[in-house]
Amino acid sequence: MADRADELQQAVRRALAQGRPLALTGGGSKGFYGGEPVGEPLSVSGHTGVVNYEPRELVLTARAGTPLEEIESLLAGEGQMLAFEPPRFGAGATLGGTVACGLSGPRRPWSGAVRDFVLGVRMINGRGERLRFGGEVMKNVAGYDVSRLMCGALGTLGLLLEVSLKVLPRPEAEVTLVQERGEEEAIELMNRWSGEPLPLSAACHDGLHLHVRLSGSPTAVAAARRRLGGDPMEDGERFWESLREQRHPFFQGNKPLWRLSVPAATPPLALPGRQLVDWGGAQRWLVSDVPVEEIRHQAAAVGGSATSFRGGDRGHAFHPLPAPLKRLQRRIKRAFDPRGIFNPGRLYPES
């Protein structure tokens, strides 16, 4: 528990006065993601502590440097969870970094992403001011939804000091079912099942097998299990965790790793390399050294986008934006950070 907001604000103001860019960091677990960090490192990891947690309110507020691990074990003690199942990618992962990277785990298609659970933030903008948006209530439409805008902005719009999240009860029962299916058939099944009232909470195809997780009341899970078939997996939870943390064998090796975000029902993509289908079809992991253009072209052709996730060209990690959108994003960046001191180039070369 340490409140370092004043020091952080001073550091931002100093950087502002001297015109020096800052590279914001949390636990450093996601330093590989997006553009190469540039500027003087400013760590938020000392700004820690759960500020408020009332299980009955389904809300948790913590300082941005609080380790994810601490938050998740606190929640588990009350039978609750972060339903977007954030990947940690390392022991030091902090809440702030999690929100800034905007990454979500296997439950995402059914429960929502980070941005669906963020209720409010306290932050420092590029003028060195401390601001508060949103709050700790479930519904809030006073002012623009700046809190959600911070999700996935990779710290380019401001330094997050504190985040309030909606949390959910843990499901009473959970089971993972495995069955052998081809990729095309698996994608079709995942989508058909998603259209039925089944307690799905994860669905992936690893090249050979379709894995489906069911979460909910014991009776609902049992009924769905009879309906879907397949064999229960003994260490199902470990499987989803290995997928979320990219420790699954699929992610091993030295070739570049791509993340393709596509409409869920998109048939298998004909790209050379290995693929793993997650999020019920909506997220395709690709290990491949095919040229960037080819991958981006195919992703765009089906209405999706491609992120160079690891081991690729960090200068162009994210899918290029159409010109009008690019202009607008630049203006938004300037609205929050007129001097461009926060994480230059982390999201796009120009922001």
Next chain:
Amino acid sequence: MKERARRKLIQALRAFLPEEAVIAGEEALRPFECDGLPAYRELPLVAVLPEDAGQVQQVVRFCHEHGIPVVARGAATGLSGGALPLADGVLLGLSRLDRILEIDPLARTARVQPGVRNLAVSEAAAPHGLYYAPDPSSQIACTIGGNVAENSGGVHCLKYGLTVNNVLELKVVTAEGELLTLGSAALDSPGYDLLALMNGSEGMLGIVVEALVRLLPRPERQQVVLAAFDEVEKAADAVGAIIAAGIVPAGLEMMDNLAIRAAEDFVRAGYPVEAAAILLCELDGTNEEVSEQVRRINDLLRGAGATEVRTARDEAERLRFWQGRKAAFPAVGRLAPDYYCMDGTVPRRALGEVLRGIAERSRFYELPVANVFHAGDGNLHPLILYDANKPGELARAEAFGAEILELSVKVGGTITGEHGVGREKIHQMCVQFGPAELEQFHALKAAFDPEGLLNPGKAIPQPRHCAEYRTLGDTRTPPGERAGNG
């Protein structure tokens, strides 16, 4: 002078819009003078009703070139004066863009124009066993464009989220007349999350001309449990008890005695009219799961002091229970010439305290209040009854409402959960936000709309206006308790 300018404007608009799509003249403009908050009225310079996105773009481009403000309007069911016209502006009605373009059952999405009514989406999806989850009580009338602009909720958003959680992609015409696509049919898109930002932006950042929304499978079974209480606070505590038990019901709504009686008189829902408050708790899932949950909820409600707990006997009774809730605003509206609906959201633990505070102020202002609201979310809708024709009553209702909102902020909540700030709550924005936040909002607005032509004067007050508001009379909230930078 103004008349000449108006005639020129009409002529110019008719160059690219059908004749009947340009509406002028006091008589013809009268229906457009207000939204669902008739305390505020204004006639626009002209109203236009374009038929497609291309025409919307032309209107906005034209207005941009000539520096004319534009106010978007869906079905005008909004309750905060968001679609209130501006005397020197064009009112842009989206009601004719009312086509459902595609329902994709496998992808579970609906592509719709902004003027499509909320309920129409679920109706069109029904043959596929799917529905659109956000269900405002105004869903037979309100539009998807308006829902996005307000980030509307409904009785089912406790479990299934608000509009922002159920929209995948928007096509938006910017203030400069550019067409942008925000989001996509995939679950996320590169760059800043402008899709999230558009939700709840009250027509100030862009005009929505198309939306791709998520559809959910209809649950196998839905059941509603009605619990009666002899004290409002017991009902409020029961809400916390349900959530604490790890149950997130599909809906959890509360009505107090005045609302119960009004609804009962209006639609014969079968409510217990003697109760101080009722809770309506909807459970959904598989058949067995729902049976099990109904049993648990029954025990919880009785444990929390319910004097009576009833489970709807059949689908017809379930729908009747909900009809009473959904018709509650118009039902209460029959009790007095006018009503004023507030929309503060508070932490659930503060529900009892705030309801008590409202009752005290109701006696002080001598204006009755009916409460009917989204209890599970802590989103209150006190309906203040008054008569605008009696001198001073509107002002009293507004002062009363302002106090309720300030109380909501004081207990850690917000002035608006789902109805938006619009024109109505612009003063209370000064209570919730400090000058730095307001400046940030304006800077963000300027990034989208540098000339400030989209719905100007709504939602975000000027900081100098707040300085005046604070010195003028806001002595009720000590500065230390202001939820800004505190």
